[in-house]
Amino acid sequence: MQPHPSPARALPRRPPAFLAAAAAVLLALVLSGCGVRLESDPPPPLTPTADELVRAATVADVVGVRDLARAALDDGATGAVATRLRAIVKQAGTQVTALGGVYDGPAPTTSPTASARATATATTTTTKPTAAAVVRRLGAASSAARGRLADADDAHLARLVAQVGTSQDLSARALAAVAHVKAPATQAARVTVPATLPEGARATVAATVIEDEDAAGYLLEVVAARSSGAARKETAARAAVHRARAQDWATAAGVAGTDGDPRRTAYALPAKSVARTVESRLTTGYAALLDTLDPKGRAAVADLLADSARAAVDAGAAITALPGGTPK
Structure with a gap:
């Protein structure tokens, strides 16, 4: 009897999942050869950070001011009004660059908070391009910038926003003066x-502000003593403001009356305008202080920055795109 041949070993069976995957790969190769692409899941939606929202809203306001000022020039503005409008357009370009340029990527899916929204109206809105309209737009943008200071996580960005808002306030006042229209109200009713x-303030920067405030008070007292009439009264009043601020800052920093108090008994007179020099120096000092602060303390320091910048301009300083200097 012939022995039965051994049955051939059965081939292992491939699981259905493997076969499905292999078929999918084969199909993809065939379709790619035919120039056909399979649809893939869309990328996840963008979620902008708080800083991105603040930056985008501030840039949008600057661009809105710039475009309205250009339109006013195209509409026939002349003389001192045209000169001021051209300066506003130029400063807007510097501000947009400092803020990182206009965002041109996909629209974010998260709406900004109320304080981070741009105040600039849409381009479809018909606003007659007059000097008064530019003044109003500058005032609104400046106020909105101040409102965003606590929204930014980055102190450096907050400083830029405060400087842009201050420049817009100064430009609004200057344009209103030459156009003979009403200027926007001051943002802070009382600067204190x-x-x-404030949290985040560096001791060295705070010490500089204390000394600069005290020096401003001392030097303006000297100027007041050499003046007469209304000029003497106004200068003495401003000197008293600076002396009080120096004392308040020294108390806040915990150095008043200690060996760490940076105030001195006398200061050297500057070679040029005393008022312009001391107020410009304080503008720079407050901008530097903003570069270190946590959100809660920014508004008060931004108001002090704006107050010093206004006084410097009133004393003859030029209006710049970033009062207090370009951050390093």
């Missing part, structure tokens, strides 16, 4: 020094 040193 914080009762305690």
Whole structure:
């Protein structure tokens, strides 16, 4: 009896999942050869950060001011009004560059908070391009910039926003003066020094502000003593403001009356305009202080920055795109 041949070993069976995957790969190769692409899932939606929202809203306001000022020039503005409008357009370009340019990527899917929204009206809105309209737009943009200071996580960005808002305030006042229209109201009804040193403030920067405020008070007292009439009264009043701020800052920093108090008994007179020099120096000091602060303390320091910048311009300083200097 012939033995039965051994049955051939059965081939292992491939699981259905493997066969499905292999078929999918084969199909993809065939379709790619035919120039056909399979649809893939869309990329996840963009979620902008708080800083991106603040930056985008501030840039949008600057661009809105610039475009309206250009339209006013094209509409026939002349003389001092045209000169001021051209300066506003030029400063807007510097501000947009400092803020990182206009965002041109996909629209974010998260709406900004109320304070981060741009105040600039849409381009479809018909606004007659007059000097008064530019003044109003500058005032609104400046106020909105101040409102965004606590929204930014990055102190450096907050400083830029405060400087842009201050420049817009100064430009609004200057344009209103030459166009003989009403200027926007001052953002802060009363400028005050914080009762305690704001979180994030560096001791060295705070010491510089204390000394600069005290020097401003001393030097303006000297100028007042050499003046007469209304000029003497106004200068003495401003000197008293600076002396009080120096004392308040020293108290807030906990150095008043200590060996760490940076105030001196006398200061050297500057070679040029005393008022312009001391107010410009304070503008720079407050901008530097903003570069270190946590959100809660920024508004008060931004108001002090704006107040010093206004006084410097009133004393003959030029209006710049970023009062206090370009951050390093």
